[in-house]
Amino acid sequence: MTASADVTLRLPFDPSSAWVGPEDLCLLTDLYQLAMVRAYWEEDMNGEAVFSLFARRLPARRSYLLACGQVAVLESIAALRFDAEALRHLADFELFSAEFLDWLAGFRFSGDVFGVAEGTPVFAREPIIEVVAPLPEAQLVETLLVNQIHLQTLVASKAARVVAAARGQPVLDFGLRRSHGVDAGLKSARASYIAGVTATSNVLAGKVWGIPVSGSMTHDYVDAHADELEAFRAFAARFGDATLLVDTHDTLEGVRNVIALAAELGDAFDVRAIRLDPGRDGGLAKEARSLLDRAGLAHVDIFASGGLDEHAIDRLMAAGAPIWGFGVGTEMAVPSDAPFLDFAYALSAYCGPGPFEVDADNILPGRKQVFRVEVDGVAMRDVIARADEELPGRPLLVPLMRKGRVLESARRDLAAVRAGAHAAIAALPERVRSPSAERSDYPVEVSRKLEADRRRTTGGEGDDR
Amino acid sequence: MTASADVTLRLPFDPSSAWVGPEDLCLLTDLYQLAMVRAYWEEDMNGEAVFSLFARRLPARRSYLLACGQVAVLESIAALRFDAEALRHLADFELFSAEFLDWLAGFRFSGDVFGVAEGTPVFAREPIIEVVAPLPEAQLVETLLVNQIHLQTLVASKAARVVAAARGQPVLDFGLRRSHGVDAGLKSARASYIAGVTATSNVLAGKVWGIPVSGSMTHDYVDAHADELEAFRAFAARFGDATLLVDTHDTLEGVRNVIALAAELGDAFDVRAIRLDPGRDGGLAKEARSLLDRAGLAHVDIFASGGLDEHAIDRLMAAGAPIWGFGVGTEMAVPSDAPFLDFAYALSAYCGPGPFEVDADNILPGRKQVFRVEVDGVAMRDVIARADEELPGRPLLVPLMRKGRVLESARRDLAAVRAGAHAAIAALPERVRSPSAERSDYPVEVSRKLEADRRRTTGGEGDDR
Numbered sequence: 049m050t051a052s053a054d055v056t057l058r059l060p061f062d063p064s065s066a067w068v069g070p071e072d073l074c075l076l077t078d079l080y081q082l083a084m085v086r087a088y089w090e091e092d093m094n095g096e097a098v099f100s101l102f103a104r105r106l107p108a109r110r111s112y113l114l115a116c117g118q119v120a121v122l123e124s125i126a127a128l129r130f131d132a133e134a135l136r137h138l139a140d141f142e143l144f145s146a147e148f149l150d151w152l153a154g155f156r157f158s159g160d161v162f163g164v165a166e167g168t169p170v171f172a173r174e175p176i177i178e179v180v181a182p183l184p185e186a187q188l189v190e191t192l193l194v195n196q197i198h199l200q201t202l203v204a205s206k207a208a209r210v211v212a213a214a215r216g217q218p219v220l221d222f223g224l225r226r227s228h229g230v231d232a233g234l235k236s237a238r239a240s241y242i243a244g245v246t247a248t249s250n251v252l253a254g255k256v257w258g259i260p261v262s263g264s265m266t267h268d269y270v271d272a273h274a275d276e277l278e279a280f281r282a283f284a285a286r287f288g289d290a291t292l293l294v295d296t297h298d299t300l301e302g303v304r305n306v307i308a309l310a311a312e313l314g315d316a317f318d319v320r321a322i323r324l325d326p327g328r329d330g331g332l333a334k335e336a337r338s339l340l341d342r343a344g345l346a347h348v349d350i351f352a353s354g355g356l357d358e359h360a361i362d363r364l365m366a367a368g369a370p371i372w373g374f375g376v377g378t379e380m381a382v383p384s385d386a387p388f389l390d391f392a393y394a395l396s397a398y399c400g401p402g403p404f405e406v407d408a409d410n411i412l413p414g415r416k417q418v419f420r421v422e423v424d425g426v427a428m429r430d431v432i433a434r435a436d437e438e439l440p441g442r443p444l445l446v447p448l449m450r451k452g453r454v455l456e457s458a459r460r461d462l463a464a465v466r467a468g469a470h471a472a473i474a475a476l477p478e479r480v481r482s483p484s485a486e487r488s489d490y491p492v493e494v495s496r497k498l499e500a501d502r503r504r505t506t507g508g509e510g511d512d513r
Numbered sequence: 514m515t516a517s518a519d520v521t522l523r524l525p526f527d528p529s530s531a532w533v534g535p536e537d538l539c540l541l542t543d544l545y546q547l548a549m550v551r552a553y554w555e556e557d558m559n560g561e562a563v564f565s566l567f568a569r570r571l572p573a574r575r576s577y578l579l580a581c582g583q584v585a586v587l588e589s590i591a592a593l594r595f596d597a598e599a600l601r602h603l604a605d606f607e608l609f610s611a612e613f614l615d616w617l618a619g620f621r622f623s624g625d626v627f628g629v630a631e632g633t634p635v636f637a638r639e640p641i642i643e644v645v646a647p648l649p650e651a652q653l654v655e656t657l658l659v660n661q662i663h664l665q666t667l668v669a670s671k672a673a674r675v676v677a678a679a680r681g682q683p684v685l686d687f688g689l690r691r692s693h694g695v696d697a698g699l700k701s702a703r704a705s706y707i708a709g710v711t712a713t714s715n716v717l718a719g720k721v722w723g724i725p726v727s728g729s730m731t732h733d734y735v736d737a738h739a740d741e742l743e744a745f746r747a748f749a750a751r752f753g754d755a756t757l758l759v760d761t762h763d764t765l766e767g768v769r770n771v772i773a774l775a776a777e778l779g780d781a782f783d784v785r786a787i788r789l790d791p792g793r794d795g796g797l798a799k800e801a802r803s804l805l806d807r808a809g810l811a812h813v814d815i816f817a818s819g820g821l822d823e824h825a826i827d828r829l830m831a832a833g834a835p836i837w838g839f840g841v842g843t844e845m846a847v848p849s850d851a852p853f854l855d856f857a858y859a860l861s862a863y864c865g866p867g868p869f870e871v872d873a874d875n876i877l878p879g880r881k882q883v884f885r886v887e888v889d890g891v892a893m894r895d896v897i898a899r900a901d902e903e904l905p906g907r908p909l910l911v912p913l914m915r916k917g918r919v920l921e922s923a924r925r926d927l928a929a930v931r932a933g934a935h936a937a938i939a940a941l942p943e944r945v946r947s948p949s950a951e952r953s954d955y956p957v958e959v960s961r962k963l964e965a966d967r968r969r970t971t972g973g974e975g976d977d978r
Contacts, residue, residue, distance in 0.1 A: 069534065076698065078689055078714035079728030086525065089753050094736060137720045143752065183737060188706055194690040202693075224543055225659040228667075228701075231694030233660055248867050249543035263544030268860040272558060272648060287608065377851050386854035388691050390842050395733040399660045427719050 060321075074155075075128045075137065077191040082138070086148050088184040091158030095399035097183040100175040102192060102394075104410045107386035111485035112169040112476065114208045114469060115176045116239045117200030119166060122454050124196075125157050125189050129504035158186055161433075161449035164418070166443055166460070167204070167242050167469025169476055171492045173410050174418045174432055175445060176201065183398060190393045198391050199232055200239040206358075206383040208473055210376050213361035213483035218246035218373035220262050222353065223381025236381045242466050244473070246373070257462055264323050264351070271296065277305040284309060284319050291321040291351055294336070301326050303336045307343040320347075321372065330369025336397035337370040351375065357385075358483040412498060413505040418444040425476050433495035535643065539595045539620075542656040547603070551613050553649040559866035562648040565640040567659060567859075569875045576950035577634040577941065579673045579934060580641045581704045582665030584631060587919050589661075590622050590654050622650055626914035627900075629883070631925070632669070632934025633909055634709050634941055636957045638875050639883045639897055639909060641666065649865060655858045663856050665704040671823075671848035672705035673938055674840050678948035680827035683711035683838035685727050686820065688846025692752035701846045707931050709938070711838070711930060718837050722927055729788050731757035736761065742770040749774060756786040756816055759801070764789050768801045772808040785812075786837065792817030795834025802835040815943070816840065822850075823948040839943075877963060878970040883909040892940050898960035 089092070103113055130138075130152040138144050138152070151202035159181025170176055176197060179186045211219050221240045233446050237253030247260035254261035265283055268291065273279035280292050294302025303322065310317040322340075326333035333350050349372035350363065357379035364371055378384075394411045412432060419431045419441030433439050448458040460468075473481055480490050496501065553559070568578055595603075595617040603609050603617070624646025635641055643660060646653045676684050684772075686705045692698035702718030713724035713872050719726035730748055735758065738744035745757050759767025768787065775782040787805075791798035798815050805813050814837035817829065822844035829836055843849075859876045877897060884896045884906030913923040938946055945955050959967065 072717055072720075073695075075717040076689070076695060077716055078687070079716050079719075079726050080714065081728075082716065083728055084731060084734050087734070087748055088737070090751060091747055095641075097737070099733075118899055134720075141726070143632070175518055176554055187731075187733070191690050195692060195694065198691060199693045222543070224541070225656050226658060226662045226663060226849070226856075227698030228693035229660065230538075230541060231696040235694055249545065250541040251542055251544050251547065251603075252537055254544075255537075255540055255599075261544050261606070262547075264547055266652075268548060268652070269566075271547050271860050272553070272562070272863050277521075283552055286555060287548060303655060382693070382853045384849075384852050387849050388847045397734050398737050424604055 098397040109486040114204040116204035121196035158452040204239040207240035209358040211244035212359040221248040222377035226378040289320040321349040326352040429491035563862040576953040579669040581669035586661035623917040669704040672708035674823040676709035678823040686713040687842035691843040767931040786814040894956035
């Protein structure tokens with residue numbers, strides 16, 4: 049299967065061609081999805097399917113994942129339509145009959161979707177969402193669902209570690225320039241905010257979601273002025289509560305220039321912080337703090353940035369570095385220790401609980417529920433069960449979409465999502481939410497009934513044999 | 514600096530709010546960029562600035578980078594406008610005066626931009642683009658430029674290694690679902706195509722850029738049918754030249770089912786390939802080949818997929834695995850060995866070649882040119898020089914934009930860009946373009962004049978002392 053060569057092109061240098069709009073989303077998929085859908089449709093395989101989206105296993109340096117991004121992508125799926133332009137394009141492939149394209153023209157996603165709330169900690173094998181829909185519909189939405197939830201869960205999971213390492217001190221997201229493209233830059237800001245980050249440098253993320261936006265100055269600003277003191281003078285004259293970047297040349301010389309500016313301005317000095325690369329064990333931050341304190345500038349905070357991740361922040365905090373807040377860019381937006389997750393969107397049932405054989409690679413059959421058992425507010429263990437079971441603990445999966453429409457109950461305010469994430473992370477055992485946790489020893493069990501289903505559908509194969 | 518709390522929000526669950534349009538790009542920036550721009554504007558620092566975008570150093574497992582993404586982002590920058598909605602949003606910050614917002618309302622990028630052609634191999638310190646513009650304008654476009662060129666250069670650089678490992682056999686891009694969001698999914702398909710990938714699974718990338726689109730079937734399709742043979746039968750009945758996925762359960766059993774289908778269909782059998790996870794040394798591919806050949810199906814090709822990267826492909830090819838083509842997903846779209854690059858967009862001159870002090874971290878001052886010296890069609894060394902020098906070798910930087918307009922000469926057809934990349938990579942010494950190259954020993958020199966400028970501007974500091 050290859051597209052015919054005479055595929056219709058937009059003008060390749062129309063700037064808008066590089067920006068995807070909602071009308072393009074129907075084609076933001078892998079070709080094989082459309083091929084499968086055509087085959088299912090022609091084979092009258094329109095029965096109810098259950099697909100589970102979950103992590104097969106956690107990366108080495110993650111003890112849990114923070115599920116994120118479920119609701120917005122479901123809104124996009126509810127709005128998914130194949131317009132005339134998209135259908136014309138698909139016709140060029142010579143893979144799809146006119147009848148099938150007519151069916152696509154009338155396509156509306158009509159399924160039910162269950163999922164954990166955004167900001168819920170999840171573990172390997174636990175469904176983040178389950179899609180219950182006619183097989184062709186459930187197949188058609190796979191690529192978009194995985195693309196969006198994967199990105200946002202990836203970033204939120206890293207950001208939660210960074211926030212934990214900062215032990216309550218503010219963390220700012222500076223990741224936009226190294227994020228993988230526009231969509232990642234925008235959604236990473238939201239995902240890291242949900243995970244507890246205080247603010248972002250991304251102005252558009254602030255506009256779209258009301259996330260607090262923050263920023264200071266660049267090294268180039270210092271370079272463009274005659275000298276550093278002159279740059280500080282010019283900047284502080286314009287911006288109240290400014291943060292001055294002191295590490296362009298010599299950090300402690302930079303601090304002395306801030307002190308000189310304070311002496312120069314007297315009561316008019318309202319710089320609130322300096323920003324610097326604190327050094328591995330915070331030595332530069334300590335020296336800067338000492339210089340500031342001796343100059344009577346105890347109220348000027350120290351803000352750290354420069355290649356930070358949760359390990360660097362943890363080390364700085366453990367060393368007692370006098371740092372008020374942290375700016376984290378690349379390592380939070382593009383976590384190099386786990387730049388992707390082993391997500392699966394796996395068919396878990398087709399046409400009820402019949403003799404359906406699932407792939408044995410950590411797939412659990414049928415519709416499921418996850419019960420989180422908490423004692424005195426601390427999560428002790430999870431049990432993955434059949435959806436029709438009632439077991440002790442708090443059920444994590446709730447309805448998000450019914451008959452193709454996102455439920456009002458799923459549309460939560462960003463502040464509520466963030467507060468929920470904070471509470472859910474706080475309820476994890478300390479060893480699990482620790483920023484230095486290397487893997488998860490959190491107990492995740494499979495209920496007796498679900499395990500029996502699994503053995504039946506896989507012929508007993510699986511990980512625990 | 515923090516946004517006021519009463520920032521205007523779009524409806525948070527309007528699906529379109531999550532999709533960035535051209536009108537939003539003016540705000541897709543870090544807040545400090547706008548703060549700098551306001552300061553420069555108020556300080557009358559409107560003189561000509563030169564910014565260079567380059568990699569400070571290469572990641573450990575890259576011997577060169579394949580520059581990509583320069584032209585489309587310049588088109589976006591040429592079209593960048595602050596509309597009334599964006600200006601209203603910025604007014605809410607209480608950081609920007611009405612006069613400054615008026616200036617932003619009239620903002621048009623008016624600069625000149627020089628750069629290497631898309632698909633040019635570049636090394637550390639070599640400018641990918643140089644922006645020559647009034648200081649506030651050049652600062653304003655930083656975040657978007659870096660975000661876009663970083664992503665596409667990152668993916669193209671990895672894809673070039675994957676393509677080299679495949680030694681002429683086709684490589685297909687399957688990365689969309691694990692790409693970091695929509696923009697990355699789309700632009701990674703284009704970047705990897707430029708680097709020599711044969712086709713993508715991404716239907717929208719095919720529509721936007723005319724990239725060949727390809728696909729086969731999923732494991733779920735097999736699972737949804739009564740048995741594997743039934744799934745193969747149904748699929749082959751619908752799609753000519755189909756590729757059948759044989760590794761859902763037992764790979765060799767899957768191959769036997771393909772052979773059974775061939776026996777069943779006789780002359781009507783037109784399956785062209787099977788897809789499988791070939792095993793680390795290609796053992797399964799060899800066994801499958803042998804089974805197919807003995808069944809008279811020598812014309813059915815073997816297509817490999819499953820967590821492949823350049824090292825896995827190189828090993829398979831070295832082992833003589835009988836593989837026709839490779840599907841590469843996650844590791845090409847999100848290269849885990851180098852998920853980001855150490856890009857800088859650094860002020861290299863302001864108001865001419867005066868006593869401007871540049872940061873010593875690998876920044877070369879002023880406007881520059883790179884000369885690639887080739888002997889008998891093989892690149893021997895590069896010389897980074899002042900832009901006004903004429904040295905032996907082919908100059909790599911050409912004008913891309915003049916007075917804020919992208920030049921027609923910069924708007925190259927995708928096929929021409931891809932052919933140019935192929936030729937430029939082929940001209941690298943074998944040790945540099947090898948997929949197993951761990952670092953670059955390609956000689957990159959700094960011209961005598963540029964080195965003198967650097968010593969003058971940095972007071973002689975730098976890496977070579």
